[in-house]
Amino acid sequence: MDDLKKSEKDTLSGKLQNAGLRPTRQRLLLAKILFDGLPKHVTAEQVMTAVRKRKGHVSLATVYNTLNQFTQAGLMRCVSVDQSCAYFDTTLEPHHHFFDEVSGRLWDIPEGDLKISVPDAPHGRGIARVDVTVRLNKKP
Amino acid sequence: MDDLKKSEKDTLSGKLQNAGLRPTRQRLLLAKILFDGLPKHVTAEQVMTAVRKRKGHVSLATVYNTLNQFTQAGLMRCVSVDQSCAYFDTTLEPHHHFFDEVSGRLWDIPEGDLKISVPDAPHGRGIARVDVTVRLNKKP
DNA sequence: GTGTTTGCAAAGTGTTTGCAATTTA
């Protein structure tokens, strides 16, 4: 828990300040776009588009910097899906991975060490595959 | 220009031919490096390093092309871990994703629709988080 | 005021591509 006043917690300004970020015009606009209560998955370019739609202006570099700052501050997180695949894996059988955030190393989780049951694919779609990555950091 | 043992060459040759790929010098060398029976997770640059270590030569562009061809041919697969995170996600609570390979869209899997149990972190490491991506394609 | 943040353009990264030369079947 924290000992901040309600108003501080409830405004975007307060949210930024809580995170140690000055509530600048740009950050407030981005926060308004991002934290409207609905879950979002956005790319930097999509954020730019949203900014333009509101007739605002934030430079692309600032969008990138701000998204990274928000992420670092724990206000959001990031998901890597594909783009150009960073790691090529010689094992074909379905299997999952440990990823060591410290060393950048990736290795297999032994078969049977992980159990998962996934929902059905939406209508008209099939499951291509299921990727599980257990991300490791230094022991807390 | 033959630095591969005959038996290896024949096996790898066949593997490439089965996949509809001509067994060229470059592909054979890369196949030898990649398919030695041990599971591997490599980046293009690591493959380049392995090539140099064997005093071979394959251009970087060919390494990329070949890795993509091998992947496309089903000889290997690729795993995306991070790099610069492509999607920023405003939801902080642990949750997982559907990723539609057709549209490139990403959305949340409703809480409770997915069950997973993961192994303990290796000694000295903690679990930072678990990422599950259910990748969708066109219905088969 | 003082330290922080922004915007711009330039630099950087990792990957793909166009095309002539080479190699394979």
Added chain:
DNA sequence: TAAATTGCAAACACTTTGCAAACAC
């Protein structure tokens, strides 16, 4: 010989950075 493959360098998309001007406190 015809078609596939390679290497190079240039193009590429996306992201980060350096620094002067603008801003928040």
